[in-house]
Amino acid sequence: MLAKSSPRESLTAHLAATLDGALALQRRVGEIALLEPVFEGTFWPVVCLAALCHDAGKIPDGFQAMLRGTVKSWGERHEVVSLGFLPALIEDERLLMWTATGVATHHRPLYGDRGSLALAYGQAAEPEWRDRLQPVPAQVAAELTRWLQEKARRAGLPVTASSRGQDVISEAYALFGRLLDWWDAPSLHNERLAAVLLQGAVTLADHVSSAHGALHPHQPLDDVFAARLTAGFARRGHDLRPHQRDAAKVEGHLLLRAPTGSGKTEAGLLWAAAQAVQLACWTGGVPRVFYTLPYLASINAMAVRLGDLLSDDSLVGVMHSRAASFHLATAIRPEDGEDQQATAARKAVARAAATRLFAETVRVGTPYQILRGVLAGPVHSATLIDAANSVFVLDELHAYDARRLGYILAMAHLWEQLGGRIAVLSATLPDALARLFRTALDAEAHLVEAGTAAAPRRHRLIVRDRHLTDPATMEEITARLGEGESVLVVANNVADAQYLYAELSSATPTSCLLHSRFRRMDRAEVEREIGEHFGLGRPRRPGLVVATQVVEVSLNVDFDRLFTSAAPLEALLQRFGRVNRIAARPPCDVIVHPPAYAPRRTGGQDYADGVYPRLPVELGLRVLARHHGREVDETEARAWLNEVYDSEWGRAWHDEVMSHATDFADAFLAFTHPFDSREELAERFDALFDGTEAILAEDRDAYEAALHQVPGSRAAGRLLADRYLIPMPYWAAPLSRWEKRLGVRIIEADYSPRLGLGRIHGPARETYQAGEIL
Known part of the structure; x- marks a missing residue:
């Protein structure tokens, strides 16, 4: 009996490996206190039993014929057949139902409109099950049952030694019906969450087994x-x-x-x-x-x-x-x-x-x-x-x-x-x-x-009354570069960053532009250059980096001077931290410029440079203006922020945060129906957090060649091809055309390896200007 066809793997080898994966996961995760009232110490035995039996239902002739290549598709689900082996192993009804839950749900949702097991099998009578799932070789089923019993006993799992005759399809049909009824009844939140954790444990053990992987057994952040x-x-x-x-x-x-x-x-x-x-x-x-x-x-x-x-x-x-x-x-x-x-x-x-x-x-x-x-x-x-x-x-x-x-x-x-x-x-x-x-x-x-009372002053605050892209600002930046300083310029959007870089880069031999709209391979090169030239601990060298907010957090860089557009106060303080990072020099200037306020294309409230809501930016800028020309005492930063968040805007912000927390908990964390399909929620989640990516039309041939560059590994070829991908906002998909054969979106756009993505030439009224946010 086979479990996999490519690479070829026997059924018992795969089941044993999945049990090993479940035991490794138990050693990794340990005992989960939240589950104790639900399982009373049986969570991991249930996981291990489900892992051991999850693919037992692959023995029908139709499934084996599919694995051996004599038929294209069996058209049925092996999980429901796997259920038929459980009654011969487990007598305790609650242990049996939880194990059946783990077995049945390791590939498909139990309920739902598309692809669910209930939709496929819930209304079918037992004779229809036999017509669809038979033949199941009886001798093989008996031998596999004895093998499962012995394997479970050796692992110390709570199984019976039943030797009764076994009709796998009849047992599977009866157990599946009870399982649907069990999960159709109301359940407590902890039981619903426990069900999702059980499903996760079985599927993870299966994936680790199938990939012949291993879980690291050690935490390097340890007692030494x-x-x-x-x-x-x-x-x-x-x-x-x-x-x-x-x-x-x-x-x-x-x-x-x-x-x-x-x-x-x-x-x-x-x-x-x-x-x-x-x-x-x-x-x-x-x-x-x-x-x-x-x-x-x-x-x-x-x-x-x-x-x-x-x-x-x-x-x-x-x-x-x-x-x-x-x-x-x-x-x-x-x-x-x-x-x-x-x-x-x-x-x-x-x-x-x-x-x-x-x-x-x-x-x-x-x-x-x-x-x-x-x-x-x-x-x-x-x-x-x-x-x-x-x-x-x-x-x-x-x-x-x-x-x-x-x-x-x-x-x-x-x-x-x-x-x-x-x-x-x-x-x-x-x-x-x-x-x-x-x-x-x-x-x-x-x-x-951190105590900051005795901390050296790192920055001198300057607040200007002109936009970052104003000619007078660029003259000032050019002068600083001419004096041999390393200068960081942070714009709020890509368009401003590209404009500033194009105007300023000729003023110094070393200049870089960093934002989120580069081809992957170009961005990697830009980040490498920035780290080598401006990294903390490197010899002091003049030069220019123009960036968007991607530079704010955890880039270990150090500059002599900052010019930045105003943003929310905590973002500005992060930008300040890229300058005179360890106070190795006297206080360095951090120069803040007001943004342009305007609504986005779809109307509504004003945004600072099209990115940040107006009110928190304005409030922070007013605070900074009172300290113009002074060295920044970092103990004051907390008071500055508190002033912003204790405002009327801050109170509205608090209510909005709590409302979103409640909405998220209700929509995603209640697990009211733990085994329903969640495709609709997945689409909502992707729309909230994920963007899309595309390649330039001019890179299409190179992308296709890279796909085939690594013989025997489609994934490695895809990775080499992915170097040509450019991130875009989620809403920008209509600006591209989907090429099904290559599995990629393609755009006609202005692009430079040093400037990144410019204007996308989409359909009428669907154009995109760099930095624009809808």
Whole structure:
């Protein structure tokens, strides 16, 4: 009997490997306290029994003929046949129903309009089941039942030694009917959540088995991490700072307020290591550590930084939609030929695939990659079980984005329910945000603040009355470049950034433009150039970087001067942190320019440069204007932010955040029908968080050639081709044409490797100007 055809794998080998995967997952996750009232210690035995039996229903002649290539498709679902083996193994009715739940739902939704098992089999009588699912070889079924019983006993699972005669289809039919009735009855929230976690555990064990993967058994942020970090500091003549030591002592949730350049990241990691050690003792598992950031560039930079801190970048997973491209960019060199590129692509695909299978115990990504677990179902429920008993470090949340912040607050409460610990790290952390997290979490969130009273002044604040693109501003920037300074210019949208770069780049031999609308390979090269020339610790060199807000978080760069458009106050403070990063020089100028206010194309309220709502930007700019010409005392930053968030706008913001948190919890976290199809929710989620991508018409032939560049690996070829992709907003899909044969969107557009994407030449009234937001 076969379980897989490519590569060929026997049924018993696959079932044994999936059981091994479930046991490995049990060792990884440990005991989940929330599930104890539901399962009374039987959650992991149920997971293991379901994993062992999940594909037993592949023995019908029709399925085997499909695997051997003698028929194209069987047309039926093996999961329902697998149910027929369970009554011979399990006598306890509740244990049987939970195991049946895990077996039946590891591929398809139980209920729903499309593709559900209830729709396919729920109305069919037993004779129809026999017509559709037979023949099932009786001798094979009997031998497989005995094998399953013996395998389960050896694993210490609670099975019976029944030797009764067995009609697999009849048993499957009866059990499936009881299962539909069981889940049609009202259930408690914890039972519904338990069902989703069970589904996630079985599907994850199956995926790990099918991919012949392995879960990392060790957490490198462990009980010796603090000693290693302290020793590394000592070798460079430094010591841990008080707020870093305080963070390491916290037991439970953390709110950390520490200025950029004060070692905030290390403080968060010291806290995470302490929590991981505690959770490992309490749960018996290996807690995962998730480090989240808002921007792609900052995620990539943090992945490299963590790899250096842990002395092994293979221990760090990268969780974002372009993770494989990140691994490729770090491995490939401009001089590499096609063979070297193909080898690098294969390795990058393998690294990204390992992260998708939750292999690493330290992962860096956006919060939204973990939020996808709420979509549940066979595709996403594994994300939820992986999040149980884990540690979450949320670095620099965008507090002013009420909707996304509300979603994260709701999700943080679920992570806490699942045994998790949450830390919020911020250079600013307004009191209003701290109060929101304390409200969202049941346990206390401990506040740790970096002492700034004796901190050297890093910045001198200048507030101008002209826009960043004003000719007088560009003359001032040119003069600074002429004096040999390194200058950072941050615009609020891509169009302004491109204009400024085009006007200013000739004033210095070294200049870079960074924003989100580059081909992947071009952006990787830009980030590399910026790191090499302006990275912290590099020799001081003159030059120019023009960027959008992608430069705000965790890029370890250091400039002499900043010119920026006004934005929400916490975003501006992040931009300030890219200048005179460790106070190695006297206070450096950070120069803030007012934005242009106007409604977007669809009308409505005014936005600053088309990006940020007007009111919070105006409020922050008024605060800064009162301090024009003064050196920035970073102890005042909290008071500045509190003034903004204690305003009438701030009170409306608070209500909006809470409303979004409630809406998200109601729509995504109730799991009212845990095994219904959630395709509609998935579409809503993608519209909220995901963009789209396209290639230039002029790159079409190169894209197609790259697809076929790696013989025997379509995924590696696709990755090499993906270097030509350009991110676009989700709403920009109508500006492209879909080429089905290549599986990619194509656009006619202005593009330069140094400037990025310009105007897209879409249909009438469907044009896009760089930086425009609808």
